[in-house]
Amino acid sequence: MSQALYRKFRPHLWGEVVGQEHVVQTLQNAIRSGRVGHAYLFAGPRGTGKTTSARLLAKAVNCLAEELNDRPCDHCDHCQAVNDGRFLDLIEIDAASNTSVDDVRDLREKINFAPSQGRFKVYIIDEVHMLSTAAFNALLKTLEEPPPHAIFILATTEVHKIPATVLSRCQRHEFRRIPLHLIVSLLKELAVKEEINVAEEAITLIARQATGSMRDAISLLDQLASSGIPITLEAAQTILGTAASQAVVELVDTILQRDPASGLVCIHRALDSGSDPRQFARQMVDYLRNLLLVRLGNADQVDATAEQRTAMTKQAQSFEKEHLLETLRLFNGAASEVRSGWQPGLPLELALAHAIGRREELTAAPEKNQPVIAPPAVTAPRPTQPANESFTAKTPAPAAVPQASAEQARPAAQLGADEAPADNPPPGEGHPTPAGIRDNWAKIRAVVKRKQPMIEALLNSCKSVELREGVLQLSFGSPVLKAKMEKDDNLQIVSSAVKQVLGWDIPVACIDATNKGGQMQSNSDVDADGMVNAALNLGGKIVQKE
Ligand SMILES: Nc1ncnc2c1ncn2[C@@H]1O[C@H](COP(=O)(O)OP(=O)(O)OP(=O)(O)O)[C@@H](O)[C@H]1O
């Protein structure tokens, strides 16, 4: 198998390291002035040049070039030996697989031997945050009094996991995410050198996808090039992003539809197929930001295909602005939350749960729990629906049509199969009553059937029909059926059938009998206001609790 492209193109000279000038400059100055420290800590995101710079430093301190300025020269025996991985005084330890205290003790014993080839023995300890506490303590002793011929370079992506005692003994250098334009130009250079046929837009897409990691960028290019066909933007989109970005679009849909179960499935599917949780959260943030731009009328600033733009516009319009902002904030929080070990997907899941929870609070959206109210057939006073009041069969709404007020104290009519219809009231007379509906329901359906058989079939699937606060409520056990009923002017047709049979002008509405949001479950173990409870109420399950 050929060598991975990112290994092949590891910078051999300081000048080839991009985007980390602040670090490179300091290290070069140290070399020039002959004042190299004994312990360094290179911290920063993955694939940004930590190991690369550590090796350059190891090369530079052992380089045989006369001029300090020229070190590393990349030509002398020592430089060549480091490049080939056969320089005896460069010891690279992967802390992820050598975490024990014995490993560090072993290191401490060996460190006292003088270098065999060069001036300095350089220890590069990669992923140093993986060391056990005992191993850190052992390492600390070495860092306190290193032999003059030893240089330690610790590298980590998770600097917050390094004990302060270790940090305080190291010269710390922060590696940054590499800016997009620098990744783009390096990828272009590589494409030319490697004779990879790749479209400019595809390079930008790859670079963007890498979110500041040069290794990821090079790997992605490598992956695409391996197919051997020219890399067009479309090809790149298909192979790279679309799987992940499709998940992002779907997740936004589940938020808009207040469907936490599907949202969780969506997140898990993305993570199971290899998306990094933080990366996925970042993609969500990017996407939501684009929706915000579209929502604010700046769609031209959004970098997307025409097709994507259409989908975005649709979603952007379905979002309440306040809710969109809140969702953006929530996923931004998830993106910056650092959790690698325990439940890496949890920040995403909580962001989802809260985003859906916020939607319930902020909107009186018609999609699910709120009934769509069909206007009555002829103008008639209509109940005003309070914005935040969930309109369910069990919650009496404070405002109601005047003529319905008499009914408020009485139980609603439930049309069960076992209830026998009573005598018909004279059409057009009296107030709307549950009994009137119940007794004439068969007639009403017959009228509907004549107009639209499909709507009558839907009425047949109703779990219950109730007259509440002057509104005829149809409850459906399936969101799909409910949505069908709410389509077009179906409710209007039912409303006019009621008018035709009974002479009443009453609005008709659908409610969701599967309503999960209405009935909050509680778990005695969890804080009622806490995030876990919020997640539970939205259909989450406790997998493991700390
Ligand atoms: N700043 C950079 N300039 C040029 N190439 C880079 C840079 N950073 C990374 N690369 C490319 O990515 C590859 C991997 O980089 P490196 O091993 O130095 O990353 P790292 O920061 O140590 O990552 P990790 O934290 O995952 O170990 C290099 O071989 C090189 O091809």
Ligand SMILES: [Mg+2]
């Ligand atoms: Mg590394």
Ligand SMILES: [Zn+2]
């Ligand atoms: Zn050299």
